[in-house]
Amino acid sequence: MREPGEVARAAREFAEARRSRGKVSTTIVVQVEERAEPERGERGTDGHAARDAKSVARQLGVALRPMHPGIRDPALASYLVAEVTDPTEAERIAARLRSCADVKAAYVKPADQLP
Numbered sequence: 001m002r003e004p005g006e007v008a009r010a011a012r013e014f015a016e017a018r019r020s021r022g023k024v025s026t027t028i029v030v031q032v033e034e035r036a037e038p039e040r041g042e043r044g045t046d047g048h049a050a051r052d053a054k055s056v057a058r059q060l061g062v063a064l065r066p067m068h069p070g071i072r073d074p075a076l077a078s079y080l081v082a083e084v085t086d087p088t089e090a091e092r093i094a095a096r097l098r099s100c101a102d103v104k105a106a107y108v109k110p111a112d113q114l115p
Contacts, residue, residue, distance in 0.1 A: 025083040026090040027109040030064060033102050034074045050080065052100045057082060060093050078104075 032050040050064065057064045067079035084090050090108045097106040 025085050026087040026111075028062070028082045028084060028090055028094050028097070029067065029105075029107055029109050030080040030082065030094075030097055030103055031105040032078050032080060033104060034078045050102055052102045053080070053097055056096060056100055057093075060096060062093060 030053060032053055054064050062082040062084055064080040064082050066077065067081045068076045071077050082093070084093060087108075094106045094108050097103050
């Protein structure tokens with residue numbers, strides 16, 4: 001088992017490595033309205049009436065993807081995520097997504113931190 005100081009140092013090194021590669025992103029979590037049954041020929045979140053949210057996301061230059069890919073549970077399949085590289089834009093994007101008729105909730109996920 002690692003000592004607390006080792007864990008904290010490893011976490012700092014990991015975060016620094018991500019920053020240095022330019023891969024740090026901010027996650028936006030979106031919940032769309034559920035539909036009990038997808039329409040014929042639909043799969044994944046398209047069966048959850050996410051078309052408006054996906055269209056708005058494309059206009060804003062982000063892609064919504066399933067948080068739980070391959071899940072058939074309607075409650076879990078209603079969650080989508082988008083990754084943005086500019087944290088200052090994340091809240092604006094989340095606010096715009098919240099205005100979509102098919103979006104129940106949208107928020108910027110806080111950065112991961114050690115306890």
